[in-house]
Amino acid sequence: GAVVSQHPSWVICKSGTSVKIECRSLDFQATTMFWYRQFPKQSLMLMATSNEGSKATYEQGVEKDKFLINHASLTLSTLTVTSAHPEDSSFYICSLSRLHTGELFFGEGSRLTVL
């Protein structure tokens, strides 16, 4: 079964609102979590890396104030898209690195549509 739960799987919101996406590891502790974004028919691009209890590290060109990442525990990371605009419409995918082994697991993804 799935070891990573990402929620919601899809969301539609109005422009200007904020949307929170959760990424949860179901049966292991994750030292590091990664957030990727995938625009239609494009590749996955890393947005940020987060470690539990630390501030996230953002990739160049990703706005920290717009994409808030909280990694409050070893099993949960959240991505909040603040004041969403239509250009933020995308597929957001989280990835977790398992404590001790470093195995990688991906969430099912969250499709965001901003009207």
Next chain:
Amino acid sequence: AQKVTQAQTEISVVEKEDVTLDCVYETRDTTYYLFWYKQPPSGELVFLIRRNSFDEQNEISGRYSWNFQKSTSSFNFTITASQVVDSAVYFCALSDAGGTSYGKLTFGQGTILTVHP
């Protein structure tokens, strides 16, 4: 900087044909990992293989096989006797081997594979 190039944007084959998806990478690291993922229309990434830079042995898993050539920085993926269910986008990816960098994947552009009945 790391880079992954999948030169084939789209490939279309008829069922039972063999198909090879190309992947060429660039990295300055001596230790790294290479991956292949399948992304069906539903969107989730399906892990296919991980290979570290010191293991150049080719691998076969059922109808899937991978050819890792360090000399040409290539990690090609072949599907033998393709089936309609193989239709998906396939991504090749690269990561550093150290610490938290391990999970930071650089993805290629993806190859859309369509297998016709």
